[in-house]
Amino acid sequence: MNVEAVKMSRDVVLFSLNLSTLLACTVLKLPQIALLTRTKSPKGISVRAIVLELSGYIVLTTYEMYHEYPLATYLEYPALIAQDTVLFLLILHYSGNLRQSLVYSLIYPLRLSVFVGGSQLLTLKSWIIDSAMSLCTVISATSRFAQLQCLWETKDAGQVSALSWAMSTYTCMARILTTVLTSGDLKVLLxxxxMTTLNGWVLATVVFYKRNGQKLE
Structure with missing residues (x-):
């Protein structure tokens, strides 16, 4: 196989992975949002996990932009941030914190501007954004452990969408390959x-508790 054929195959694989990841992330949280809206119960869903996840998305997006990586490798994050925000507000609402939900929705634009301003400060020095990226991995991992802890404590995954976690696992696996094929950045790869490992763990836990719940019924 000649060099051009190899490059063409690589481009096709990369395009397919980027497109499938973007499409999956565009609807990734919708099954969870739909399930929460139907059951009207946030039991088993960790608010802390969502807040940590949002922070991780913002830092990762800033890091990728700073290093001028291809837009296709992080284009999905605005959609994920928007969906997580909707999910967060719904959890507050169904937890009986309607006033807190309304207050948060009013001050959200201000909070977002603070986050954006803070993310710009990260880019003042290369070592600052690189350190923030390392911290981002810890934050993202902590968000998954927070969700696992919530499931272990409630022992109920009836309100948690297995489909959303399955898509999360797939998109992280796809991003491992796209990172290898593009930047090769070890921080992003790590x-x-x-996240692939922890998403798979959360997915397995959700499936386990859902099956146990069905047996009990």
């Missing part, structure tokens, strides 16, 4: 390896 994050996606860790």
């Amino acid at each position: 994050r996606f390896v860790v």
